[in-house]
Amino acid sequence: MRDPLLQSFPLRLVRVVVLASFAALLLPGGALAAVQTLTFRTGPIKVGAYGVVQAAERADSPQLDGYVVGMSADVVDADGNVVPAHHVMLHHVVFGKVMYPDFTCTSFRGYDGRASPFPVQRFYAEGEEHTQIALPDGYGYPNRGTDVWGLLYMLMNHHAFDQTVYLRYTVRYATGESLIPVKPYWFDVRNCSADPIFTVPGTGGAGSTYQQHADFTMPESGRFVAGGAHLHGGGLSVDISDATCGDSLYTSYPTWGGTEPIPIMHEPGPLAMTEFADGNGRPVRAGDVVRITATYDGSRPHMRVMGIALLFLAPGTASGCESFGSPRPPPTQATPVSVMLLKRPTGPLAHVRSTWVGDYRYGAERVALRRGTTFTWHFVGGVAHDVTLGSGPAGFASPSMIRGTYRHRFTRAGVYRLFCSLHPTRMTQIVIVR
Helix, strand or coil, X not given: CCCCCCCCCCCCEEEEEEEEEEEEEECCCCCEEEEEEEEEEEEEEEECCCCEEEEEEEECCCCCCEEEEEEEEEEECCCCCECCCCCEEEXXXXXXXXXXXXXXXXXXXXXXXXXXXXXXXXXXXXXXXXXXXXXXXXXXXXXXXXXXXXXXXXXXXXXXXXXXXXXXXXXXXXXCCCCEECEEEEEECCCCECCCCEEECCCCCCCCEEEEEEEEECCCCEEEEEEEEEECCCEEEEEEEECCCCEEEEEECEECCCCCCCCCCCCCCCCEECCEEEEEEEEEXXXXXXXXXXXXXXXXXXXXXXXXXXXXXXXXXXXXXXXXXXXXXXCCCCCCCCCCCCCCCCCCCECCCEEEEECCEECCCEEEECCCCEEEEEEEEEEEECCEEEECCCCCECCCEXXXXXXXXXXXXXXXXXXXXXXXXXXXXXXXXX
């Protein structure tokens, strides 16, 4: 598999609509200003039955100098109709500007763990929550017509037949005027990775929570003027705080609704996350420690989850400490689910402490262990796989890898139903811990 944003981005994108709308006004001095809505499309992307596709491509981008002031993305069919998430789900798409430094990551790692040989500046992302860039009036993310964009995506097919889709993204683009430039700051509890996942064990008991956080020291002063966040199933909030001041700058909460189609292949994510756009901004000073905290329900296992926020900084002077946060919307209830195994594990019950993970199978699919045993999976194939809990007493998940070793110590008795999240119809395993 190609590393996301690490190759030379073979150009397979088709620019389908340029200048879908044009609003012009004459500025003082006779300069012509315009906000254009530019629509681009990449594809076709074939997603196999109950399959998952991860890939990276070069992305078409505006061909003249200007500013990005808004952005959104959708999965569509060949006719341009939006494909519902219960057919093909956009797990995530991330856009980056090649050869520009990222402000919170000096070395980005691809799906296979290898570091990028060149910088990539992440400036937009979207998942199930359909986050959109919507900068306040007067602000813009500067872009040259010669700049090169790339994107990486992960799509999941919820049906038992192949589907072909496209990624369509819309850019609101300002030209002919000077806006206040902003910089994208990507905060992530598992930063610098194409697959920045962690696991919630789910052993905390009723009403418990589980948190992960990461700190970043700001290299410059300014004001955050817009932001959005990303959580997975079981998420409660993402908070960005100035740890030096002890104040919250922005808190994002999920909105839940709907259920995962049968069969359930993953825990559904939120339908929306609270965003903010504030022309006055939330101040931060050079040297301040900005902390991202992802909070999840701790009473149930939640697999391969994330905690991410993308904020846009307008550099400048800032003094003092101010507390903001975000008003919590009326709570909605997420439906608890357990991921189903799409293939029945077969073979004799093996009393072993390790197995291999080859191309599209686990060496031992049925395993019996004593409680307290550490089990080892040896990855030996030519395709990336992983080990992920579907249901069981405690959650765990390996990274997706082609080569390497993953170990887990089973400290709780019970039946652990496991699968590869990339190949759920072909790779399943049961571990019985006595």
